[in-house]
Amino acid sequence: MAQKTENKLDFGSKWEYAAAPESADHASIMDEYGLYINGKFVKAEGGKKFASINPSNDQHIAYFAEASDNDVDKAVKAARKAYKEVWSVMPAKERAKYIFRIARLIQERAREFAVLESMDGGKPIRESRDIDIPLAANHFFYYAGWADKLEYAFPGKKIEPVGVAGQIIPWNFPLLMAAWKLAPALACGNTVVLKPAETTPLTAMKLAELIHDSGLPAGVVNVVTGAGATGAAIVNHPDVDKIAFTGSTGVGKIIQKAIAGTHKKATLELGGKAANIIFDDAPIDQAVEGIINGIFFNQGHVCCAGSRLFVQENVKDEVLRKLIDRMGSLIVGDPLDKNTDVGAINSKEQLNTINKYLKIGQEEGAEIYQPKCSLPNKGNWCPPTLFCETSQSHRIVQEEIFGPVLTVQTFRTVDEVIDKANNTPFGLSAGVWTDKGSKIFNLTTKLRAGVVWANTYNKFDPTSPFGGYKESGFGREGGLHGLLPYVNLV
Numbered sequence: 001m002a003q004k005t006e007n008k009l010d011f012g013s014k015w016e017y018a019a020a021p022e023s024a025d026h027a028s029i030m031d032e033y034g035l036y037i038n039g040k041f042v043k044a045e046g047g048k049k050f051a052s053i054n055p056s057n058d059q060h061i062a063y064f065a066e067a068s069d070n071d072v073d074k075a076v077k078a079a080r081k082a083y084k085e086v087w088s089v090m091p092a093k094e095r096a097k098y099i100f101r102i103a104r105l106i107q108e109r110a111r112e113f114a115v116l117e118s119m120d121g122g123k124p125i126r127e128s129r130d131i132d133i134p135l136a137a138n139h140f141f142y143y144a145g146w147a148d149k150l151e152y153a154f155p156g157k158k159i160e161p162v163g164v165a166g167q168i169i170p171w172n173f174p175l176l177m178a179a180w181k182l183a184p185a186l187a188c189g190n191t192v193v194l195k196p197a198e199t200t201p202l203t204a205m206k207l208a209e210l211i212h213d214s215g216l217p218a219g220v221v222n223v224v225t226g227a228g229a230t231g232a233a234i235v236n237h238p239d240v241d242k243i244a245f246t247g248s249t250g251v252g253k254i255i256q257k258a259i260a261g262t263h264k265k266a267t268l269e270l271g272g273k274a275a276n277i278i279f280d281d282a283p284i285d286q287a288v289e290g291i292i293n294g295i296f297f298n299q300g301h302v303c304c305a306g307s308r309l310f311v312q313e314n315v316k317d318e319v320l321r322k323l324i325d326r327m328g329s330l331i332v333g334d335p336l337d338k339n340t341d342v343g344a345i346n347s348k349e350q351l352n353t354i355n356k357y358l359k360i361g362q363e364e365g366a367e368i369y370q371p372k373c374s375l376p377n378k379g380n381w382c383p384p385t386l387f388c389e390t391s392q393s394h395r396i397v398q399e400e401i402f403g404p405v406l407t408v409q410t411f412r413t414v415d416e417v418i419d420k421a422n423n424t425p426f427g428l429s430a431g432v433w434t435d436k437g438s439k440i441f442n443l444t445t446k447l448r449a450g451v452v453w454a455n456t457y458n459k460f461d462p463t464s465p466f467g468g469y470k471e472s473g474f475g476r477e478g479g480l481h482g483l484l485p486y487v488n489l490v
Helices: 069-087 092-108 110-121 125-146 174-187 202-214 228-236 249-259 284-300 313-327 348-363 414-422 437-446 480-486
Strands: 035-037 040-042 049-053 060-065 159-161 164-168 191-195 221-223 242-246 265-269 275-278 308-312 367-369 385-388 405-411 429-433 451-454 487-489
Touching (some): 035 069, 035 202, 092 110, 092 125, 092 202, 110 174, 110 202, 174 191, 174 202, 174 480, 202 221, 228 242, 228 249, 249 265, 265 480, 275 284, 275 414, 284 429, 348 405, 405 414, 429 437
Parallel strands (some): 242 265, 275 308, 275 429, 308 405, 429 451
Antiparallel strands (some): 035 040, 035 221, 049 060, 367 385
16 A cells, blocks of 8 residues: 655745845935924034934935924924914814824825835835835724714713824834834823834824825824934823823823823733634644744744644644645745745844744753745845744743734643633734634633734724733724824713
């Protein structure tokens, strides 16, 4: 009897992709950017500036102003004046027109925004083009619709805007996170002081240009660039009524301590260490694609990344075989190449953090796998990485790495995987792959995660709320729930 041979998937040996770079010639980049305060582009007090560097080739992009405490104070005062005299007293349907106009302008300039997002952040152009920019526009569209319908969102309540919102956004989804925060704040009648991350300020300043072109009244949105000190000045300013922060759990704790005992409302969307759970009755090929998307999307620079894979023991070999084959097909390289699957790590600091965890994982005894792939000579690069033979006690399982690194564990029963999945200080997201709807509903009631995806992963929609439990923060962004942090209900 002939020995049965196992079919092995072969994704890459039969063809090679020709380079397909997206042109950047149409994108307009100034040599130096100032601050956007009270409807004007102004220089920072003291003239301090910092550079933004393309993480894929180490090339200089532009200089950005470093806002001082006085600059932040000017921005807050401009926001307060606009709030009192213009925005909060404007008819809601008129506010909606401005928000809708911003959404349309993002659509019109989508190609430029996509290229700039990939240049500044390192993410593949396919992701910027197909996910980040359309979703950013859709958030403005969605909340433009809510602006004059708040009485239906909160029936029987008197609704008042909060006032001046200080919003601090991260470097992994710069434009999208700005949209998540700006759109509901404006729809509810608040004014804003926005600070982008110091490594990815480019699209925030382009958004400021777009907002200026939209005719939005001066002072309604102010954009100040800088590092941690600039963010701290916003958090600590006595005339800021609401803090919205997306970033690390460590910084989130600092913010929570800083505003304790004050009148300030807050939403904190922090770190995550999501469980992606594969049952033996799952559609395996579909699940493998979900695993790939869950951890290697945006180089793993995703707070809700499915960085912990739990596979039911009896399908472990099949899942790992197909997963390793699929990892071998991923193209790592130029973010502006439309073939690229995994782009550049956002900064050298983050690359050092990822490499530190790769070393820790091997020292802890986990088995590492990285596909053979050629990495560019310049820039910040990390190949897709898989760690097998891991346990709950491993640091690479418990701590957020924020890179393209996946750990694998097995389980036998539903109760076991629920215990393992919840055994983390985080609680932002999770994924469940199974053919049984009853199993899905059972897990969604027991997994301590703000978002649980079923037979899919990383599906986002403006109508759906997003947020976490435990050290993943509190409050929700998106959907009707995203309005609540920006109103006072009487």
